Amino acid sequence: MNQKCSDYESEQIKAIVEWKQKAPSVVAQGLGKLAAPLTWVTKKVLPESAMKAVLNSANSAGELLADESDICRDGNVRDISELRHKDLRLSDQLADNVHNWAIGAAAVEGGVAGAVGILGIAADIPAILTLALRTIHKIGLCYGYRANNKQEKDFVLEILSAAGSNSQAEKNEALVTLKMLQVVIEKQTWKAMEQKAAQALGKEAAVIAIKNLCKQLGINFTKRKALQAIPIVGGGIAAAVNADFIRDVGYASIRIYQQRWLRDNEKWVDSI
Numbered sequence: 047m048n049q050k051c052s053d054y055e056s057e058q059i060k061a062i063v064e065w066k067q068k069a070p071s072v073v074a075q076g077l078g079k080l081a082a083p084l085t086w087v088t089k090k091v092l093p094e095s096a097m098k099a100v101l102n103s104a105n106s107a108g109e110l111l112a113d114e115s116d117i118c119r120d121g122n123v124r125d126i127s128e129l130r131h132k133d134l135r136l137s138d139q140l141a142d143n144v145h146n147w148a149i150g151a152a153a154v155e156g157g158v159a160g161a162v163g164i165l166g167i168a169a170d171i172p173a174i175l176t177l178a179l180r181t182i183h184k185i186g187l188c189y190g191y192r193a194n195n196k197q198e199k200d201f202v203l204e205i206l207s208a209a210g211s212n213s214q215a216e217k218n219e220a221l222v223t224l225k226m227l228q229v230v231i232e233k234q235t236w237k238a239m240e241q242k243a244a245q246a247l248g249k250e251a252a253v254i255a256i257k258n259l260c261k262q263l264g265i266n267f268t269k270r271k272a273l274q275a276i277p278i279v280g281g282g283i284a285a286a287v288n289a290d291f292i293r294d295v296g297y298a299s300i301r302i303y304q305q306r307w308l309r310d311n312e313k314w315v316d317s318i
Contacts, residue, residue: 058304101203103176152285179202181295201228228306
């Protein structure tokens with residue numbers, strides 16, 4: 047930590063450390079136990095084999111939907127990259143606005159999809175994943191980071207992995223991968239970065255990582271959405287569950303991009 051932190055930045059560093067140590071949401075676990083008899087239904091609607099295609103399309107859609115113009119306007123910058131070294135408090139305020147809007151949108155979408163019961167889950171999952179990835183992309187913009195290359199897109203997916211973890215071990219694994227990706231992004235030129243990433247991750251490792259994320263999200267959504275199989279009642283459940291999921295995604299995105307911003311501004315040490 048070469049540069050002196052402001053009081054606000056020091057507070058955020060503590061918050062990041064606390065978030066890292068916090069176990070994944072018990073809401074998902076609790077709903078999974080409560081709705082165990084219905085989990086087999088959601089697994090039929092949400093096969094793991096279908097998750098990869100959903101993830102890839104949702105990531106591309108999320109990037110396209112994450113418009114920069116309002117972030118530039120509200121951040122009073124000409125280009126998003128200026129936010130990378132401007133002011134953490136400002137970036138946090140921009141990210142909070144994005145996060146709050148996304149939570150509201152998730153509740154509305156979930157309420158509509160959940161009202162029809164099990165049939166709504168097939169449409170709900172791609173929609174909520176697109177919103178989740180759009181939220182990550184948009185929050186990244188608030189801190190000056192565009193996900194416009196493969197490594198940055200992998201970074202976005204790992205944030206989703208951290209947010210959708212089913213255990214502390216899964217969360218820790220995602221955080222380690224995020225750290226590795228950030229080092230690769232920081233230290234290499236674009237051409238060298240691609241070569242380094244290929245060496246570090248490899249095509250086989252990248253395939254395994256996506257497969258693991260698909261399995262992880264399949265378990266997470268099955269736990270969260272089992273009660274959505276009940277018509278009418280499912281609408282209220284889906285609204286609450288979707289809002290809770292996007293809340294988790296937003297908090298993970300903010301904490302991870304805060305850490306990246308602090309690191310890029312020489313205010314973070316890896317031993318924290």
